[in-house]
Each structure stands twice: as C-alpha cells, then as structure tokens.
Amino acid sequence: MSGPDLRRAAAARALDLVEPGMRLGLGTGSTAAAFVTLLGARVRTGLDIIGVPTSEATRAQAESLGIRLATLDEQPELDLTIDGADEVDPALRLIKGGGAALLREKIVACASHRMVVIADMAKRVDRLGAFPLPIEVNPFGLTATHRAVEAAVACAGCAGTVRLRRTSDGAPLVTDGGHHILDAHLGAITDPETLGAALWAVPGVVEHGLFLGIADAAILAFDRDGQADITVLGSLT
Secondary structure, eight states, X not given: OOHHHHHHHHHHHHHTTOOTTOEEEEOOSHHHHHHHHHHHHHHHTTOOXXXXXXXXXXXXXXXXXXXXXOOTTTSOSEEEEEEOOSEEOTTXXXXXXXXXXXXXXXXXXXXXEEEEEEEEGXXXXXXXXSSOEEEEEOSTTHHHHHHHHHHXXXXXXXXXXXXXXXXXXXXXXXXXXXXXXXXXEOSOOSOHHHHHHHHHTSTTEEEESEEOSOOSEEEEEEEETTEEEEEEEEOOO
C-alpha cells in the first residue's frame, strides 16, 4: 500500500478515540493532515469538538473544514492531542519537527491529558537519530548559538553535523514563532535524555524535537498482504 493509504489508516484508527465535547490538539504534517481531514468529515455530520491547532497550516486546514477552533489560552487544558512523528522508538520517545512546528506541537501535547502519535510503520525505529533532529533557535546571535549547539551535541556523545534549515530559495526558514531551525544530522542518538538536557542548557535554544515521556501511545499502520493493518505501542485508554 502507498504511504498516503497507510497514513489515512492510522488517522482513521485515531478518530475512534474522539468523543463528543472533546478538546483536541491538532498536529502538523502529512499524517496529522489526514486526521484533520477525517475529523472535518465527522464534524460535518454533527460531531461537536473544539480543536487547538499546532501550526498556521493546520489552522487554515481546520478552518476550511468547518472545525471549531480555539487558542491554548482559551482552552489551556486539552483532552487529547493527535499528531504525527518523524521517528518513534519502542519507549515512545519521538523525534518531531520535520514540519518546523515542534515548539507549538510540544506546548500543545504537554497541555493534553493524552498524546497519541499516528504514523506508518516506517517511522518506527529501534534507536532515534536517523532522521535529523530539529532544534528551534532564536535568530539573535545565530552563529554563536549554532556553535554552542554543536558543542552540546558533542558533549552528549553524539557525532554529526548541525545545519541551518533553509527554504528552497536559500533563505533561512522562519517558523510560525519567528525562529530558525538547526537540523542535527547525527545518525544515532544513544542517550536522548542526555542530549535533550544538553540542548536545553544552550542559551538561544527555544525548543528541540526530542519528545521524551510525552506520548502515551502510537498507532502505526503497515501493509499486510495489500491491506492496511494497525499495531499499537503503549495504551490507547
């Protein structure tokens, strides 16, 4: 089966967790977009929920589908967040931020009673790090922060390069929060907790894409004889 088919299957399973009256965190990225599309269809048939989007792109999509939205200031406590991930390991540790929305994604996830990840099985890894780790940084003093992040990565026992993410025209990418993204190409992260703490100690780092102890479950879709099947890490209840 194709990637879009698997992403839709994972999103459809997550939709089963949504109950009337819920306050939902709405993630960012292709799999989260599949969930928002299915959620919009349910809303059109009468499902009453409130969504809090994690990016301007998700906000625009949800609004176009008629999903009632609020800000996290208006709804500071959420029932459930559904979001994708770039990598998920057996301990439900994640790398997120490929869509440059990691700061808002983490804020929304941590304001939720539960976070459930939806993805295809290709995102399940034994060890994090093959996907470049996004690190959101303040534009002020970017060169100094870049060097400090490289030093922190090395002190945490990781090896690799740290690169400023740029748009297709070569300009530094700017997040919804007005920040830049450094991508750490590490290959493998042996100790995510140590690396996360090292990055937090760098002035100028706003957020990093290691989501540790945040996800409660992951719904992973895979191809079984030409049909989408689902496996779950963690608990959906």
